[in-house]
Amino acid sequence: MTKVLVVEDNAMNMELELEIIESMGFSAHGAEDGKKAVEMVQKETYDLIVMDIELPDMDGIEAARMIRNRPEYKNTPMIAVTAFAMKGDRDRFLASGFNDYVEKPIDINLFIKVLEKYKK
Amino acid sequence: MNALYEPLHLLAALFAVFVSLSIFAMTWYSYDRSKDNHALFLGAVFLVIGLLDLFHILSYPFMPDFITPNSDEKAEILWSTAHFIMAPLFLLSVFVYKDSFKKSPNKLVLFVLSIALAIIIFILVTYGEYLPVIQNEGTTSPARMAELGVSIAIILYSSYLYKKRIKKTGENNLIFLIYGFIIITLGGVVYISYEVLGHLIEAAGFFCIYLALYKSSVDLPYDKLAIAEEKLRLAAEEKYRGIFDNANDAIITTDIIGHVTSWNKTAEKLFGWTAQEITGKRLVETLSTPETADVKEKMICEILPDTTAGLEIECMRRDGTKIDVSVTISPLLDVNRDIAGKSLIIRDITEHKRDEIALRKSEDFSRTVLNSMNDAIMVIDVRDFSIVGVNKHFQKEYGMKEEDVVGKKCYEITHKIPEPCYFRDELCPLLESVETGKYSTVEHVHFGKNGEKIYVEVSTSPIKDETGKVVKVIHVARDITQRKMAEEAIRESEEKFRLLVEFSPYGIIIHGDRKITFANSQAMKILGATSPGELIGKTIFDIVHPDYHDMVRERILIEETGMIAPLIEEKFLRIDGMPVDVEIIAIPVTIKGKTQMYGVFNDITERKKSEALLRENERLVLANKAKSEFLTVMSHELRTPMNSVIGFSQLLKQKTFGDLNEKQENYLDNIISSGKHLLELINEILDLTKIEAGKMEMLLEKISVPGAVDESLNLMKTNAQQRKITLNKEIDPALDFVEADRKKLNQILLNLVSNAVKFSKDEGGTVTVKVNRIDDSVVFCVSDTGIGIKEEDMSKLFREFQQIDMGTSRKYGGTGLGLAITKRLVELHGGNISAKSRYGEGSTFTFTLPLVAKKGG
Numbered sequence: 001m002t003k004v005l006v007v008e009d010n011a012m013n014m015e016l017e018l019e020i021i022e023s024m025g026f027s028a029h030g031a032e033d034g035k036k037a038v039e040m041v042q043k044e045t046y047d048l049i050v051m052d053i054e055l056p057d058m059d060g061i062e063a064a065r066m067i068r069n070r071p072e073y074k075n076t077p078m079i080a081v082t083a084f085a086m087k088g089d090r091d092r093f094l095a096s097g098f099n100d101y102v103e104k105p106i107d108i109n110l111f112i113k114v115l116e117k118y119k120k
Numbered sequence: 121m122n123a124l125y126e127p128l129h130l131l132a133a134l135f136a137v138f139v140s141l142s143i144f145a146m147t148w149y150s151y152d153r154s155k156d157n158h159a160l161f162l163g164a165v166f167l168v169i170g171l172l173d174l175f176h177i178l179s180y181p182f183m184p185d186f187i188t189p190n191s192d193e194k195a196e197i198l199w200s201t202a203h204f205i206m207a208p209l210f211l212l213s214v215f216v217y218k219d220s221f222k223k224s225p226n227k228l229v230l231f232v233l234s235i236a237l238a239i240i241i242f243i244l245v246t247y248g249e250y251l252p253v254i255q256n257e258g259t260t261s262p263a264r265m266a267e268l269g270v271s272i273a274i275i276l277y278s279s280y281l282y283k284k285r286i287k288k289t290g291e292n293n294l295i296f297l298i299y300g301f302i303i304i305t306l307g308g309v310v311y312i313s314y315e316v317l318g319h320l321i322e323a324a325g326f327f328c329i330y331l332a333l334y335k336s337s338v339d340l341p342y343d344k345l346a347i348a349e350e351k352l353r354l355a356a357e358e359k360y361r362g363i364f365d366n367a368n369d370a371i372i373t374t375d376i377i378g379h380v381t382s383w384n385k386t387a388e389k390l391f392g393w394t395a396q397e398i399t400g401k402r403l404v405e406t407l408s409t410p411e412t413a414d415v416k417e418k419m420i421c422e423i424l425p426d427t428t429a430g431l432e433i434e435c436m437r438r439d440g441t442k443i444d445v446s447v448t449i450s451p452l453l454d455v456n457r458d459i460a461g462k463s464l465i466i467r468d469i470t471e472h473k474r475d476e477i478a479l480r481k482s483e484d485f486s487r488t489v490l491n492s493m494n495d496a497i498m499v500i501d502v503r504d505f506s507i508v509g510v511n512k513h514f515q516k517e518y519g520m521k522e523e524d525v526v527g528k529k530c531y532e533i534t535h536k537i538p539e540p541c542y543f544r545d546e547l548c549p550l551l552e553s554v555e556t557g558k559y560s561t562v563e564h565v566h567f568g569k570n571g572e573k574i575y576v577e578v579s580t581s582p583i584k585d586e587t588g589k590v591v592k593v594i595h596v597a598r599d600i601t602q603r604k605m606a607e608e609a610i611r612e613s614e615e616k617f618r619l620l621v622e623f624s625p626y627g628i629i630i631h632g633d634r635k636i637t638f639a640n641s642q643a644m645k646i647l648g649a650t651s652p653g654e655l656i657g658k659t660i661f662d663i664v665h666p667d668y669h670d671m672v673r674e675r676i677l678i679e680e681t682g683m684i685a686p687l688i689e690e691k692f693l694r695i696d697g698m699p700v701d702v703e704i705i706a707i708p709v710t711i712k713g714k715t716q717m718y719g720v721f722n723d724i725t726e727r728k729k730s731e732a733l734l735r736e737n738e739r740l741v742l743a744n745k746a747k748s749e750f751l752t753v754m755s756h757e758l759r760t761p762m763n764s765v766i767g768f769s770q771l772l773k774q775k776t777f778g779d780l781n782e783k784q785e786n787y788l789d790n791i792i793s794s795g796k797h798l799l800e801l802i803n804e805i806l807d808l809t810k811i812e813a814g815k816m817e818m819l820l821e822k823i824s825v826p827g828a829v830d831e832s833l834n835l836m837k838t839n840a841q842q843r844k845i846t847l848n849k850e851i852d853p854a855l856d857f858v859e860a861d862r863k864k865l866n867q868i869l870l871n872l873v874s875n876a877v878k879f880s881k882d883e884g885g886t887v888t889v890k891v892n893r894i895d896d897s898v899v900f901c902v903s904d905t906g907i908g909i910k911e912e913d914m915s916k917l918f919r920e921f922q923q924i925d926m927g928t929s930r931k932y933g934g935t936g937l938g939l940a941i942t943k944r945l946v947e948l949h950g951g952n953i954s955a956k957s958r959y960g961e962g963s964t965f966t967f968t969l970p971l972v973a974k975k976g977g
Contacts, residue, residue, distance in 0.1 A: 012764040016771065023776050054756065083759030086752065086806055105763035105799060108770040 002120040004028040005046040007037040007063060008081075009055050013104075017050060017081065020108060024115060034058030038066050045072055048118045053082040053093065061096045068097045077118040081106060125316070126182050132319030133177045139326035140170030143333055148227065150337040155224065159337045161216040162297075164234045165209045166329070171238035172202035188246045197245050203308045204267050205241065207274035210301050214281040217289075218336070268308060275305045293335030300328030370445075370466040373452060376459060378402050390445075390468055392438030403464075407435045409442060432469060444473045487511075496576075498530060498595040499583075502554050505529045505540055508592060517599065519569030530595065534566040553580040554590045563604075566597060575604035627702070627723070632716040634659045634676070646702065646723045648694035655695075660719075665691035665699050679708040679717050689724065701725045755802050762802075766795040804937040811944045818948060820973050822857040823865055825898065829889050832869035836877050836887075844884035845877055851891045858898045859973040864945045869900070871942045872965050876904035879963070896971045897951070903964035909957035917955055918943040942967075949973055 004026050008014040014030050021028040029044070031037035034055045041049070049067065053060035060080060067073045077100070080093040085103035093101050100114050147156070147163025176198040178186035188194065279298040286294050304325030311318025364371055370387035374380055380403050383395040391398075391407060398406060429449045434442050446467045454460040490497050496514035498507050507525050515522055518533060530550070531537050540548075552560035561579040568574040576597040583592040621628055627643035629636055639647070639655040647663055649655050655663070664672050668690050675685040685706040691699045704721035769791040772780065780788070826849075833847050840847050858865075869889070876887040885905035892899045909917070918939045946953045946967045957963035 010760055010764070013760065013767070016764055016767040019771060019776075020767075023771075023774075054760075083756040083763065085755070085759060085803075104759045105766040105795065108767060108774065 002026045002047045002118070003045070004048045004050060004115075005031060005037060005040060007031045007034065007049065007051045007055065007060065009033055009052060013052070017106075017111075020111060021050070021115065024112060024119075026115070026119070034060065034063030034066075037063050041067050041070065041073060046076065047120050048115070049073075049076060049078045050081055051078055051098070053080055053084055061093070064097050079114060079118075081111075126180075129316050129319065130177065130180070132316050132323065133173065136319050136323040136326055137170050137173045137177065139323050139330055140166045140173060143326065143330050144170060146330065147333055147337055148231075150341070151224075151227065154218075154337045154341045156218045156337050157220045157225070158213065158216045158218050159333045160225070160227070160230070162213050162329070162333060164230050165206070165213065166326070167231070167234040168209075168238045168241075169202050169206055171235065172198055172205070172241060175238070175242050176202065187242075194246065198242065199311070200264065200267065200308070201241055201245050203304070204271055206301075206304065207271040207278070211274050211278040211281070214278055214285060218291075264312075268312075271308065272305055275301050291336065293332050293340075296328045296332035296335070300325045300330075300332060303328055367465075368467070370464075370468075372403065372464045372466065373461055374403050374464070375461045378404055378462075380406075381461060387466070390437070390443070390466065391435070409434055409436045432473075435466075443468055444470045496597040496599070498525075498533075498597075500530045500550060500593045500595050502550070502590055502593055505531060505550070507533065514597075517568055517574070517597075518566075534564075534597070536567045536571070549578050549580040550593050550595060553582045553593050557582050557584065557588070557590055563600070564597075573601075574599055575601045624720075625722075627719075627721045629655065629660075629663075629719045629721075630716050631660045631719070632714060634661070636660060636663070637716065643721070646694075646700060646721070647692060648696050648698070660717075663692050665693050667691060675706060676717065679706055680715065682708055682710070682715075684708070690721075692721070701728045751805055755806050758798070758802050762795055762799060766792055766799075769795065801937075804941060807941055808937055808944070811941070811948070818861045818864070818973075820859055820861060823860050823862050825855050825858050825891055826851050828858075828862075828865050828869060829891060831866060832873045833889065835870055836873050839874075840877050840887070843877070843880065843882070845880050846884070846886045847873075848886060848888040849890075850888065852893050855891060855893050855898060858969055858971060860949055860969055864948065865969075868942050868945050868967065869902075871938050872900075872902040872967075875938060875965075876902050876906065876963075879906040880904050881906055885962070893971070894968075897968045898971055899966060899968050901964055901966045903962060905962040908959040908961050908963055909955070910959045914955065914957065918953070 004021050006014060006017050006021065006028055008017060008030065009032050011032075014032070018028050018030055026048075029040060029046070031040050035058050037049070037051070038058070040046075049064075051060045051064055055063065058066075060082065064078050064080075067076075067078070078098050079100040079102060080098040081102045081104060082089070082093070083104040084093075090101045090103075100117070102111055102114055144163045144167040147159040147166075150156075151160050151163075175186065176195050177183070179190050179195040179198055181190050181192055181195070183190055279302060282294055282298050286292060302325070304322050307318045307321030307323075307325055309318075310321050364382075365385040367384060367386055370390045371382075371384045372380060372387050373382045379400055380398045383393070383398050388394050393406065430446065431449075432444065432446045435445050436442055446469050448465040450463050450465075451459045452461040452463055490511040491513070493511060494513055495511075496517045497511040498514060499509045500506070501508050506527055507530055510518075510522050510525055514520075514525075518525075520533070525533055529540070531540055547562050549560040549562045549564075552558075552562075559579065559581050561577065564576050564578050566574045566576050574597075577600045579596045579598075581594045581596075582590040583594065585591045621640050624640060624642055627646045628638070628640040629643045630638040636655050636658050639649070639652050644650070644652065644655065647655060660672065660676075661669055671688075671690070675688075678685050687703060687705040689701065689703050692702050694700050701724045702721040703724045704719055707718045707720070708715050709718055710716075769788050771777075773785065773788045773792070829849050829851060833849060837847065873887060873889065880887065887902070887904045890899075890901040890903070892901075943953050946969070949969045950973060951967055951969040953965065953967035955963060955965045
């Protein structure tokens with residue numbers, strides 16, 4: 001079973017994303033900020049990380065960078081799911097080490113399609 | 121007859137012939153002078169008689185035959201014929217006066233006629249038969265007697281007539297004529313008996329006639345001449361005596377060794393000696409003072425012919441006083457042009473001498489004065505502009521010796537020109553003085569010592585003769601070069617500063633006691649004046665805006681202490697009352713204790729304006745940036761809750777959590793659709809923000825025009841078909857590419873086509889896309905047959921958040937930002953967009969793009 005870490009500070013969005021991911025048969029844990037996410041990836045190994053960008057304390061880019069620095073997460077797919085949906089944002093995030101990008105508000109079907117790509 | 125008779129007879133006869141011909145000769149040759157026709161006539165008569173007497177002599181028997189054989193008779197007849205003819209000729213001569221003929225008779229003709237008459241008579245007598253009175257009947261024949269009688273009668277009658285004539289005319293000499301004829305006649309009578317005696321008496325008669333005619337022909341004319349000469353001589357002498365005695369000069373003549381021969385009245389007066397006293401004395405000894413004797417001796421004695429000598433010398437008078445005289449000595453020549461004596465003309469020059477000394481003294485004084493002057497002085501003869509004299513300073517200044525300039529023309533020396541100044545345009549003070557007779561002055565340029573220019577102030581004063589005519593001019597030239605140079609330097613410097621001030625980009629005004637005394641052209645320009653007169657004389661407060669009066673007063677107080685009032689911004693008032701912003705610095709300048717303020721200012725209206733503009737711009741940029749940032753944040757913050765709204769709705773709709781009834785499903789759709797609309801709105805706001813913040817990048821490339829049109833039409837195809845709307849395109853076949861940003865062009869076209877479809881009427885219609893090329897532009901027209909736009913709403917098009925009415929939004933959807941974004945996108949390409957519409961009939965939106973995009977458009 002694919003283990004997914006969802007990093008999202010907004011509780012409602014966290015719930016929505018967890019629901020969708022779990023509805024796909026994935027197992028999912030949530031982290032409400034970057035620091036927590038960095039902690040969590042040390043305790044357990046996740047197959048996929050869904051990361052919001054705008055986060056308290058440590059933003060998604062910083063968190064992703066730190067996670068990516070860990071050898072076991074070197075090739076772990078990370079999807080940026082963010083309300084930064086301006087032109088160039090996508091490229092910016094992909095360049096920061098994310099494997100994919102989904103803008104908010106998410107289209108469920110699109111989101112599912114993207115998640116499917118990284119199913120184990 | 122004895123042997124002595126014949127020679128005696130011949131001698132007597134010849135004597136008579138000689139006298140007779142002498143008469144002829146005398147009258148003949150004196151005629152040219154005497155013009156005495158009476159004498160000439162008688163001369164001709166005696167030529168005939170003389171010739172006949174000669175023929176008579178030649179006819180004597182003892183002479184060789186004369187043409188015909190000689191005989192006593194032949195001789196006698198010739199003789200008596202001569203006497204017979206003489207009587208009527210004598211009578212005739214009574215009526216011939218000295219001036220009987222107006223024209224002088226031709227003497228040659230008369231001579232020839234006389235000779236011819238004598239020859240004719242000879243021929244007649246010799247061949248005899250034609251003259252009845254002449255017959256060879258002896259000397260005492262009755263015929264001869266008759267002849268003699270007639271002759272005597274005629275002679276007596278003639279004598280009587282002559283007597284009367286003499287009485288009348290006073291020709292006393294003619295008495296001898298009468299005696300002569302009578303004696304001749306007597307001779308004729310005597311001849312009858314004593315031939316020789318007859319001849320002698322006849323000769324005596326002829327002599328009487330000779331005397332008479334000598335008197336009238338020779339004596340009288342000579343007497344007259346002599347009298348006339350004497351008269352002339354007396355008159356001339358009288359005349360010259362008058363001149364001689366009354367001459368103003370003493371005139372003296374001497375002989376060759378110096379004895380006085382004449383001495384006129386003036387000489388008497390001059391020297392005190394009378395002519396009588398001095399004549400014959402040695403002139404030199406009488407008049408010389410001891411010390412001058414030698415000189416005079418020499419002068420007087422050694423004079424040569426053809427020379428005249430003059431000298432001035434001192435002489436002694438009779439009373440021992442001395443006088444100065446001028447003496448002119450000329451030689452008196454005799455007929456052989458040898459010197460016979462001398463004439464001396466002596467003039468008293470004592471007075472003149474005294475004057476001369478006085479003059480010389482005064483001249484010396486003048487010269488000393490002139491030479492001590494530091495002006496160059498010339499005296500010029502006005503007749504020919506020649507220099508008469510110059511002073512020392514002139515010689516120094518012009519580098520010439522007096523002897524080198526005297527006689528030269530003034531213009532040659534001072535102006536170095538070959539002709540007088542009046543051929544030039546310069547004012548000549550010299551001519552001015554000549555013309556007006558007054559002092560004249562002018563500034564000129566002369567050439568000095570080494571040809572360098574000297575600026576001079578020339579003053580001329582006329583010198584007049586006794587008639588008041590200007591004869592000379594004193595020309596005083598004062599060297600003012602230094603002054604002139606200084607003046608020129610000042611003028612140059614003034615000119616420099618004047619130009620500096622005049623062309624200064626700053627306005628400059630000068631005011632003293634608050635009154636404006638000067639304004640340059642920039643000041644006039646700033647203050648709106650057309651001439652300095654509009655500003656000069658006004659007070660400084662007339663041109664300062666009332667708001668600044670207090671400040672200006674304070675500044676003037678500062679300036680009055682001698683300090684510069686620093687650069688500040690002020691407001692002036694133009695002539696027309698309009699305010700003008702200036703920046704001004706004021707400098708006090710004190711000249712001769714009077715302080716004037718120099719205000720230098722600059723019109724800063726433009727600068728102020730651009731400063732304000734810049735500030736406004738900055739504010740706008742900041743505001744824009746804030747707006748842009750705000751919208752970005754807003755977009756993010758809106759998306760986050762929208763994520764939940766749409767996400768959960770979709771999740772519910774997937775019925776993962778159980779079935780939904782129809783109504784629930786519809787409401788979920790409403791939530792999803794509203795959410796999406798909201799999202800669309802957010803995206804468009806972001807687009808607009810980016811355009812306004814200048815963040816929109818342009819990726820220019822060549823885009824196929826038909827391709828771009830097709831793409832937009834294809835996207836709307838389904839929608840159009842559903843609403844039964846026909847989509848048309850009309851593209852200029854020559855048009856293939858346009859340079860533009862692909863995405864943006866697509867967005868523009870899609871925007872307009874979707875609007876056209878959206879606002880088509882429910883019952884269908886047509887949407888047409890036309891593309892044409894006009895010049896270097898591509899013109900896109902998107903037209904529909906839709907609802908159209910009301911005229912009053914046309915102005916709201918292309919503005920943000922402006923849908924034409926509130927109802928539209930509800931009915932047709934859309935954010936109200938589409939056209940605003942479209943307009944900006946078109947403008948980003950350097951194009952423009954416009955709309956035409958008829959309410960209820962449809963609209964046409966036209967936008968133009970440049971065929972080749974303008975960079976930075």
